[in-house]
Amino acid sequence: MQKTDTQRLDEARDVMMSAIAQSMVAYGVTPSVGRIYAVLYFAESPLTLDDVKDEVAMSKASVSTGIRELIDTGMVVKVWKKGDRKDHYIAEKDFFKNFLSFMVKMLRLERGIMHKAVEQTEPIMREIAQSGADSEIRALAAKDQALINGSKPYLRWIMQLANAMESGDIFEHVPRPERDERPSDHEPN
Amino acid sequence: MQKTDTQRLDEARDVMMSAIAQSMVAYGVTPSVGRIYAVLYFAESPLTLDDVKDEVAMSKASVSTGIRELIDTGMVVKVWKKGDRKDHYIAEKDFFKNFLSFMVKMLRLERGIMHKAVEQTEPIMREIAQSGADSEIRALAAKDQALINGSKPYLRWIMQLANAMESGDIFEHVPRPERDERPSDHEPN
DNA sequence: CAAAATATTCAATACAAATTGAATAGAGGT
DNA sequence: ACCTCTATTCAATTTGTATTGAATATTTTG
Numbered sequence: 001m002q003k004t005d006t007q008r009l010d011e012a013r014d015v016m017m018s019a020i021a022q023s024m025v026a027y028g029v030t031p032s033v034g035r036i037y038a039v040l041y042f043a044e045s046p047l048t049l050d051d052v053k054d055e056v057a058m059s060k061a062s063v064s065t066g067i068r069e070l071i072d073t074g075m076v077v078k079v080w081k082k083g084d085r086k087d088h089y090i091a092e093k094d095f096f097k098n099f100l101s102f103m104v105k106m107l108r109l110e111r112g113i114m115h116k117a118v119e120q121t122e123p124i125m126r127e128i129a130q131s132g133a134d135s136e137i138r139a140l141a142a143k144d145q146a147l148i149n150g151s152k153p154y155l156r157w158i159m160q161l162a163n164a165m166e167s168g169d170i171f172e173h174v175p176r177p178e179r180d181e182r183p184s185d186h187e188p189n
Numbered sequence: 190m191q192k193t194d195t196q197r198l199d200e201a202r203d204v205m206m207s208a209i210a211q212s213m214v215a216y217g218v219t220p221s222v223g224r225i226y227a228v229l230y231f232a233e234s235p236l237t238l239d240d241v242k243d244e245v246a247m248s249k250a251s252v253s254t255g256i257r258e259l260i261d262t263g264m265v266v267k268v269w270k271k272g273d274r275k276d277h278y279i280a281e282k283d284f285f286k287n288f289l290s291f292m293v294k295m296l297r298l299e300r301g302i303m304h305k306a307v308e309q310t311e312p313i314m315r316e317i318a319q320s321g322a323d324s325e326i327r328a329l330a331a332k333d334q335a336l337i338n339g340s341k342p343y344l345r346w347i348m349q350l351a352n353a354m355e356s357g358d359i360f361e362h363v364p365r366p367e368r369d370e371r372p373s374d375h376e377p378n
Numbered sequence: 379c380a381a382a383a384t385a386t387t388c389a390a391t392a393c394a395a396a397t398t399g400a401a402t403a404g405a406g407g408t
Numbered sequence: 409a410c411c412t413c414t415a416t417t418c419a420a421t422t423t424g425t426a427t428t429g430a431a432t433a434t435t436t437t438g
Contacts, residue, residue, distance in 0.1 A: 005321045009330055012310035016337060019306030023299045028217060030426065042333065049385070059428050064386060085383060085436055093336070095343040110212045117208030121201040132194050141198055144231065147282070148205060154284040156366040164363055173362025174353055177345040219396065238415070248398045253416060274406060274413065 013042055027102060032058060033066040037075055037091055046079050046088035074101050096176070100165045107162035111155050118155070122148050202231055216291060221247060222255040226264055226280055235268050235277035263290050285365070289354045296351035300344050307344070311337050 020041060021034030029037075039055045040047060047055075053063045067089055070076035075098050081088045092098060125148065128141035164170040209230060210223030228244045229236060236244075242252045256278055259265035264287050270277045281287060314337065317330035353359040 005317050005326050005330075008313055009317055009326065009333070012313045013333060015306050015310050016333075019302050023302050026295060026298055026302075032426075042336070044329075044332070060384095061386080061388095061429075062427050065427090068386090087385075093339075095340055096346070099343070099347070106215060109215055113208050113212050113215075117204050121204050124197055124201045128194050128198055137194050137198065140233075141194075143233070144198070144202060144205075147231070150282075151284055153366045154288070157285070157363065158288070160366070161363050170363075174346065174350050174359075177342045177349070221396075249414095250399075250416080250418095251397050254397090257416090276415075 017042060029069070030066075032056070032062060033069055036063060036066045037070055040070075040076060040089055040091035041093060043091070046081060046090045048084075048086040048088055050086070052089070073105070074098070100170070104162045104166045107158045107165075111158055111162070114151065114155055118148055118151065206231060218258070219255075221245070221251060222258055225252060225255045226259055229259075229265060229278055229280035230282060232280070235270060235279045237273075237275040237277055239275070241278070262294070263287070289359070293351045293355045296347045296354075300347050300351070303340065303344055307337055307340065 017035065017038035020038040021031055024034035024037060025031055035056050036052055036058075039052055043051075049060060049063055049067065052067070053060050056063065058066075067076060071078065071089075075092050076089050077092060079088050079090055122145060125141045125145040129138055129145050132138040132141055161170075164173070206224065206227035209227040210220055213223035213226060214220055224245050225241055228241055232240075238249060238252055238256065241256070242249050245252065247255075256265060260267065260278075264281050265278050266281060268277050268279055311334060314330045314334035318327055318334050321327040321330055350359075353362070
């Protein structure tokens with residue numbers, strides 16, 4: 001009977017939505033925001049704020065801020081539907097795009113924080129290492145300076161990685177798998 | 190006078206420690222845990238639990254659980270110092286190693302969550318798409334099935350990325366910058 | 379330009395996570 | 409085997425973050 005198929009399909013969708021939300025939580029978003037994205041991911045057409053609100057059973061305020069967060073990270077976009085005053089939202093379904101832009105943001109953030117601190121502190125340590133009052137403090141400063149300088153290659157590397165991810169060059173190195181969805185029943189692991 | 194140099198050095202170290210902690214927060218650890226790592230990072234020799242406790246001004250309990258978390262992720266290791274009953278801890282100072290093992294863990298986690306859900310739901314959707322009760326539900330199921338299958342290349346790709354990061358092959362593609370720390374005063378940006 | 383519909387902000391609340399002191403377990407030395 | 413010192417666990421509390429309803433702002437329409 002049809003009822004059962006509908007139920008089974010809904011259940012299967014729920015499993016996938018939970019998995020998507022759970023994965024997103026690992027990347028630092030709140031479970032509610034993950035669920036909002038998951039709902040939009042499986043939506044058949046652009047949804048309004050109220051549509052989403054009903055699906056996830058949260059307040060309009062939470063959905064509003066949640067969607068904003070998703071828009072800020074590029075995982076959701078706002079679309080206009082003519083003849084409707086409400087805003088409509090759709091999920092960016094390309095996981096590659098979502099992952100890469102998340103990573104780029106992360107890497108740039110880290111490099112920004114660290115680079116600023118290095119710029120600020122390395123000269124001080126260098127100076128103390130060279131002309132500090134006594135040999136003891138010069139040794140300490142020299143050690144710290146070396147430590148900081150040792151981190152510079154890492155900072156340059158994560159920049160390169162971010163650039164490769166942003167430009168798509170990363171795929172020349174770690175290639176996208178073939179689009180060979182074979183009709184067979186069991187996929188490769 | 191020596192006092193001033195010591196202060197300046199301490200201040201500079203604090204700036205770096207804050208930056209390190211802040212970066213780690215971006216990767217999902219709590220600020221306290223970040224500070225613990227930062228303290229160990231700049232320590233001149235292995236520190237005991239109590240040493241760290243004094244430096245970060247937290248309870249022994251928090252330091253204990255914090256260090257455990259850092260040990261679990263490989264960012265800190267326990268070392269024995271002969272003649273001392275206390276455990277001693279040192280920071281893993283290689284940022285490449287820390288970053289890569291974090292990423293590998295993340296990617297495997299995501300792939301695990303998603304793969305499990307896909308395995309579980311895709312067959313159901315396929316079946317409904319083929320032999321569902323009416324054409325409407327068959328169409329819905331087919332759409333969902335396509336969506337899920339579309340995510341498979343992504344899952345395979347993040348596995349490849351994780352593998353490349355674990356094996357170090359990633360450096361063949363995104364090379365480590367040259368170790369050319371020139372003695373000049375201004376480093377490249 | 380008012381009226382109606384929608385979206386956003388914000389202070390208050392509910393919830394969750396981190397931190398702690400006290401109790402327990404564990405290890406080392408004698 | 410006991411005593412001492414250290415590390416860990418756990419329930420209680422603090423702290424911080426997410427969520428909400430009500431109020432405000434914004435947009436659209438007639």
